[in-house]
């Protein structure tokens with residue numbers, strides 16, 4: 001059930017509604033908007049008449065939520081959520097670009113890439129320290145050493161860090177170094193992991209599974225939100241279709257669809273979305289034009305010798321070119337870079 005408080009509702013009025021909802025068996029999630037406070041109640045909605053809430057002082061309206069995702073739906077935060085990562089706002093007017101290698105390989109690689117992407121305007125460095133690889137015989141990541149290198153590079157070049165957490169036991173370690181925890185496509189339906197990242201405070205980037213519908217993506221986000229972590233960023237990274245020319249099929253329509261259905265920011269990953277370096281720039285441009293709140297781009301200073309995903313990693317010069325193009329495209333859709 002959703003209870004929208006009136007503009008200017010007082011704190012005691014809001015608390016009285018929360019108390020009433022809790023007494024009826026609801027778990028209450030609060031969204032404090034600029035104008036209205038919205039209370040999302042997860043619980044026995046079918047046994048409660050929303051009209052009973054509309055007579056309580058300070059309440060503007062109350063209704064049942066029809067969609068299966070109660071907290072990820074736009075009704076919970078109509079103005080849209082801005083996820084704050086220090087001084088980087090994701091979901092605000094600025095398009096946030098996260099860039100870096102697929103995997104952290106060594107210090108030189110990370111420092112060099114960080115310097116180039118930061119100079120070009122990226123605000124977050126990406127890099128996997130724990131890698132979900134299709135084959136157990138390929139490079140699996142540097143683990144904690146990789147996280148340490150990412151942090152060092154980020155601090156030197158005033159960047160934030162995003163890195164993947166593959167398993168709930170890795171959360172404390174990754175959270176000690178990274179500013180954003182990435183839940184990878186293969187783990188989008190690892191419900192234990194989703195619940196655990198929902199129980200800690202760092203923002204979470206949730207990637208769409210290769211065979212997941214948009215509704216399943218939003219329900220996975222719901223797992224995180226329902227544990228109390230509202231700092232969730234969604235990511236379209238391509239889905240598996242009958243097409244084999246590209247590594248995945250980049251579903252750009254997911255961006256406006258998610259924007260309508262959900263208040264959560266959504267970014268695009270055209271590197272995994274296409275798997276081919278020469279296709280990354282066009283799809284990155286298109287994603288920003290389609291309303292993406294940010295981009296996740298693989299960049300490597302020597303992509304031909306990368307230990308993972310070299311074929312889809314941009315040269316730093318290509319990344320600079322992309323950023324120059326985005327500086328023209330973003331204002332055309334009311335954003336900045």
Ligand code: PEP
Pocket residue numbers: 102128132183184185186207237272
């Ligand atoms: C990655 O970002 O390096 C990654 C493994 O992505 P995905 O989970 O989308 O495959």
Ligand code: MN
Pocket residue numbers: 102103272298308309
């Ligand atoms: Mn990769």
